[in-house]
Amino acid sequence: xxxxxxxxxxxxxxxxxxxxxxxxxxxxxxxxxxxxxxxxxxxxxxxxxxxxxxxxxxxxxxxxxxxxxxxxxxxxxxxxxxxxxxxxxxxxxxxxxxxxxxxxxxxxxxxxxxxxxxxxxxxxxxxxxxxxxxxxxxxxxxxxxxxxxxxxxxxxxxxxxxxxxxxxxxxxxxxxxxxxxxxxxxxxxxxxxxxxxxxxxxxxxxxxxxxxxxxxxxxxxxxxxxxxxxxxxxxxxxxxxxxxxxxxxxxxxxxxxxxxxxxxxxxxxxxxxxxxxxxxxxxxxxxxxxxxxxxxxxxxxxxxxxxxxxxxxxxxxxxxxxxxxxxxxxxxxxxxxxxxxxxxxxxxxxxxxxxxxxxxxxxxxxxxxxxxxxxxxxxxxxxxxxxxxxxxxxxxxxxxxxxxxxxxxxxxxxxxxxxxxxxxxxxxxxxxxxxxxxxxxxxxxxxxxxxxxxxxxxxxxxxxxxxxxxxxxxxxxxxxxxxxxxx
Amino acid sequence: xxxxxxxxxxxxxxxxxxxxxxxxxxxxxxxxxxxxxxxxxxxxxxxxxxxxxxxxxxxxxxxxxxxxxxxxxxxxxxxxxxxxxxxxxxxxxxxxxxxxxxxxxxxxxxxxxxxxxxxxxxxxxxxxxxxxxxxxxxxxxxxxxxxxxxxxxxxxxxxxxxxxxxxxxxxxxxxxxxxxxxxxxxxxxxxxxxxxxxxxxxxxxxxxxxxxxxxxxxxxxxxxxxxxxxxxxxxxxxxxxxxxxxxxxxxxxxxxxxxxxxxxxxxxxxxxxxxxxxxxxxxxxxxxxxxxxxxxxxxxxxxxxxxxxxxxxxxxxxxxxxxxxxxxxxxxxxxxxxxxxxxxxxxxxxxxxxxxxxxxxxxxxxxxxxxxxxxxxxxxxxxxxxxxxxxxxxxxxxxxxxxxxxxxxxxxxxxxxxxxxxxxxxxxxxxxxxxxxxxxxxxxxxxxxxxxxxxxx
Numbered sequence: 001x002x003x004x005x006x007x008x009x010x011x012x013x014x015x016x017x018x019x020x021x022x023x024x025x026x027x028x029x030x031x032x033x034x035x036x037x038x039x040x041x042x043x044x045x046x047x048x049x050x051x052x053x054x055x056x057x058x059x060x061x062x063x064x065x066x067x068x069x070x071x072x073x074x075x076x077x078x079x080x081x082x083x084x085x086x087x088x089x090x091x092x093x094x095x096x097x098x099x100x101x102x103x104x105x106x107x108x109x110x111x112x113x114x115x116x117x118x119x120x121x122x123x124x125x126x127x128x129x130x131x132x133x134x135x136x137x138x139x140x141x142x143x144x145x146x147x148x149x150x151x152x153x154x155x156x157x158x159x160x161x162x163x164x165x166x167x168x169x170x171x172x173x174x175x176x177x178x179x180x181x182x183x184x185x186x187x188x189x190x191x192x193x194x195x196x197x198x199x200x201x202x203x204x205x206x207x208x209x210x211x212x213x214x215x216x217x218x219x220x221x222x223x224x225x226x227x228x229x230x231x232x233x234x235x236x237x238x239x240x241x242x243x244x245x246x247x248x249x250x251x252x253x254x255x256x257x258x259x260x261x262x263x264x265x266x267x268x269x270x271x272x273x274x275x276x277x278x279x280x281x282x283x284x285x286x287x288x289x290x291x292x293x294x295x296x297x298x299x300x301x302x303x304x305x306x307x308x309x310x311x312x313x314x315x316x317x318x319x320x321x322x323x324x325x326x327x328x329x330x331x332x333x334x335x336x337x338x339x340x341x342x343x344x345x346x347x348x349x350x351x352x353x354x355x356x357x358x359x360x361x362x363x364x365x366x367x368x369x370x371x372x373x374x375x376x377x378x379x380x381x382x383x384x385x386x387x388x389x390x391x392x393x394x395x396x397x398x399x400x401x402x403x404x405x406x407x408x409x410x411x412x413x414x415x416x417x418x419x420x421x422x423x424x425x426x427x428x429x430x431x432x433x434x435x436x437x438x439x440x441x442x443x444x445x446x447x448x449x450x451x452x453x454x455x456x457x458x459x460x461x462x463x464x465x466x467x468x469x470x471x472x473x474x475x476x477x478x479x480x481x482x483x484x485x486x487x
Numbered sequence: 488x489x490x491x492x493x494x495x496x497x498x499x500x501x502x503x504x505x506x507x508x509x510x511x512x513x514x515x516x517x518x519x520x521x522x523x524x525x526x527x528x529x530x531x532x533x534x535x536x537x538x539x540x541x542x543x544x545x546x547x548x549x550x551x552x553x554x555x556x557x558x559x560x561x562x563x564x565x566x567x568x569x570x571x572x573x574x575x576x577x578x579x580x581x582x583x584x585x586x587x588x589x590x591x592x593x594x595x596x597x598x599x600x601x602x603x604x605x606x607x608x609x610x611x612x613x614x615x616x617x618x619x620x621x622x623x624x625x626x627x628x629x630x631x632x633x634x635x636x637x638x639x640x641x642x643x644x645x646x647x648x649x650x651x652x653x654x655x656x657x658x659x660x661x662x663x664x665x666x667x668x669x670x671x672x673x674x675x676x677x678x679x680x681x682x683x684x685x686x687x688x689x690x691x692x693x694x695x696x697x698x699x700x701x702x703x704x705x706x707x708x709x710x711x712x713x714x715x716x717x718x719x720x721x722x723x724x725x726x727x728x729x730x731x732x733x734x735x736x737x738x739x740x741x742x743x744x745x746x747x748x749x750x751x752x753x754x755x756x757x758x759x760x761x762x763x764x765x766x767x768x769x770x771x772x773x774x775x776x777x778x779x780x781x782x783x784x785x786x787x788x789x790x791x792x793x794x795x796x797x798x799x800x801x802x803x804x805x806x807x808x809x810x811x812x813x814x815x816x817x818x819x820x821x822x823x824x825x826x827x828x829x830x831x832x833x834x835x836x837x838x839x840x841x842x843x844x845x846x847x848x849x850x851x852x853x854x855x856x857x858x859x860x861x862x863x864x865x866x867x868x869x870x871x872x873x874x875x876x877x878x879x880x881x882x883x884x885x886x887x888x889x890x891x892x893x894x895x896x897x898x899x900x901x902x903x904x905x906x907x908x909x910x911x912x913x914x915x916x917x918x919x920x921x922x923x924x925x926x927x928x929x930x931x932x933x934x935x936x937x938x939x940x941x942x943x944x
Contacts (some may be wrong), residue, residue, distance in 0.1 A: 002691065044852055061936075061938075062936075062938050062941065063938065064941045064942055065871075065941070093544070108822070131858045132860040134857060134859075135858065135859060138852070138857060142904070145901070146904060146905060147906055152905070153901050153906075157894070157901070161890060161893060161894060164890065164893055165890050168886045168889060168890065169883075169886065171867075171870070172870070172879075172882055172886060174870055175870060175874045175882075176874060176879075178871075179875060179877075209722070218610075226576060247633065435800050446753060454598060480573065
């Protein structure tokens with residue numbers, strides 16, 4: 001149990017120390033993020049991939065109100081915990097070329113956010129989950145609004161009010177469940193055991209679903225996302241797209257499905273339709289984007305739409321696919337945003353039509369970019385393939401038409417992504433890109449790590465699938481049992 | 488009893504010290520006096536003594552006395568460099584604040600409605616003078632006159648209510664009133680009902696709940712900032728304690744009767760407070776309107792009277808008091824530097840004074856109700872309380888209002904961190920540093936580990 005406490009408190013301590021580290025904040029935060037990665041790997045190696053909850057911590061916190069610091073790791077948590085601890089050092093490394101003003105605050109906030117995310121991904125107490133949920137939001141708001149680009153204040157206010165609106169209704173839902181719970185605590189297992197009638201479940205479903213849907217984001221709750229991604233500093237975009245949107249997906253799997261299965265079942269068709277509309281809609285908009293960063297932002301909505309569809313299909317394949325794709329999407333999208341950041345740092349633009357022919361000047365960038373891109377469009381042999389394949393299979397088992405439409409993402413994605421690659425990297429070199437210098441130093445390191453992960457997970461995804469399999473199976477059994485018992 | 492005596496004696500000593508122009512000694516004497524009073528407060532804990540049937544120093548009274556005394560203490564620390572610039576007669580300020588505090592102690596510990604009235608008047612009369620203490624300032628005069636007229640008016644309501652209730656029950660004593668209500672639950676005298684409503688109106692005036700709030704923005708804006716701090720924090724807390732003592736105790740058997748008008752008042756208060764605060768361009772006025780909205784959240788505690796309502800109010804009032812003290816302390820500093828209290832004058836504070844800006848940010852987060860600050864725990868307890876009887880729509884309405892609140896509190900954060908300002912660094916006197924540090928510490932401790940205060944009463 002000490003390991004899990006340590007895992008949460010390393011970034012927290014790191015945040016405090018970094019905040020006072022002044023100019024050396026970059027190094028200090030790297031040390032702490034690598035340390036927590038090491039610990040996360042240690043935990044993963046000692047993790048037994050069955051359905052049980054391991055490394056459990058349960059300490060009284062506000063015991064009078066039934067609130068406990070209760071956290072633990074099962075297969076589903078393990079995956080997102082790994083993702084978080086893997087991406088944070090990469091994100092910090094990716095910032096090495098930048099000299100953000102006030103680095104102590106910048107890196108301190110990243111680590112603080114990491115602590116919040118880890119709480120979200122391991123919490124087994126609904127109140128603790130909520131605290132982590134907000135504790136991850138505040139730092140990202142400040143990162144985006146302080147170091148972001150044009151119009152950042154207005155855009156981030158929208159983002160903030162949007163997400164907090166969702167989470168306040170979730171809080172209301174949590175309070176309701178707490179009051180329903182005869183033991184008067186926020187224990188996840190007590191919430192699982194509640195028997196609510198289908199009307200209650202419907203209300204709770206919406207209270208939670210809106211919060212998660214805004215975070216992911218699922219159509220039509222996505223309107224904050226493209227602007228926020230575009231205006232945020234690159235590291236902010238990476239945090240948002242790589243890790244933060246997984247909070248929404250994780251929330252659905254961990255809290256929404258098992259607590260209100262009937263509510264989910266009643267509304268699954270709607271959620272499915274929304275997810276699929278999101279896929280098609282975001283893909284179509286991605287086609288018309290002139291700014292590469294916006295294009296990736298919309299493609300992210302499409303990918304998340306598919307993940308959501310896989311989850312609401314409520315079967316093993318869809319759920320497993322969602323798990324793998326969470327990790328893959330996190331790695332790929334961080335890679336894509338990093339490549340765009342490298343391009344932006346050289347030529348000060350991400351407008352697709354102003355670029356061209358970079359591949360000639362920067363062959364290494366061209367190759368790594370291509371690998372990441374292929375991972376994103378789910379070419380077999382890359383990490384994206386296995387996830388999307390399972391997701392589509394899950395959706396197919398739900399309904400052929402849904403799968404047919406959702407399957408369009410793969411085609412659409414390939415088209416707009418490859419077209420973007422073609423226009424940016426290939427073709428004629430223009431006066432802007434002629435002086436383009438290839439990747440070097442920390443850029444190389446980050447891109448190599450990402451490419452290695454993409455290929456490795458693509459070729460040998462088994463340990464990953466094995467990690468989550470038992471937990472996912474148990475979760476679905478639990479849901480199905482509850483559904484049967486209600487009938 | 489000792490608490491009131493100590494505070495009153497301190498007030499007199501300060502007055503005489505002022506007479507002999509011992510201006511340097513005023514603050515130390517006051518602080519020693521208040522610390523002694525605080526000591527008596529802690530000493531009387533769990534004593535539950537009844538003094539001459541007029542006052543009862545139960546834990547409820549003592550806890551609120553404690554919050555009021557600590558709040559006043561912090562406000563006194565903010566006087567460094569403040570009065571010297573404004574007035575020669577500093578001793579009067581000190582004395583009047585102390586007298587007001589003595590009145591508040593009565594308001595939080597009365598057992599007899601006569602004491603409620605006496606306490607309220609001691610406090611109010613001191614405040615009328617304090618609001619207008621800048622004799623040559625037009626706004627200050629206006630504030631004082633408005634406050635006096637409105638205050639006198641509301642006292643009228645209160646007295647009328649007390650009279651009717653006396654007429655119905657034959658007693659001023661809270662316990663006897665409650666016994667009357669329980670014993671005659673089928674035949675309560677018809678004049679009792681208007682009495683309750685009139686008292687409710689009178690107290691709503693005092694705590695600035697809508698639609699009886701019209702005096703607050705002007706009075707808060709016109710009064711000297713330090714007095715505004717006092718009025719919007721400590722005075723408000725005492726007002727709520729008085730409100731709660733009456734309604735959650737004596738009038739509790741009639742809950743079904745007065746809860747409907749109360750819910751209406753809560754909704755109007757939340758709506759008006761938040762929506763009007765949204766459109767303010769002036770920081771001080773924004774705080775004034777936001778204080779109206781906080782009155783709305785505090786009244787939540789009366790909608791459902793449970794075992795924990797009193798504690799919830801204590802947590803909320805403490806959270807609100809300390810966050811507001813930070814906000815006003817920074818406001819005073821900014822105003823001394825720039826001469827204005829608009830949002831623009833906060834621009835770029837984060838670059839010049841990062842620690843002051845950080846304190847202000849934490850205060851705003853607490854007022855907005857973001858987790859890990861005291862304000863969140865306060866709001867959470869209020870929501871929990873009302874959800875307990877499934878007033879779902881009321882909670883939903885409050886959540887929508889909280890969202891509006893995020894918007895205007897974040898306007899301050901935006902100005903402080905994300906906007907460029909031209910002014911030079913603020914000079915932060917040491918006492919201000921102490922006040923900011925103490926208030927931030929309390930805000931965070933209550934936010935992260937509220938267990939220490941949750942079972943106090």
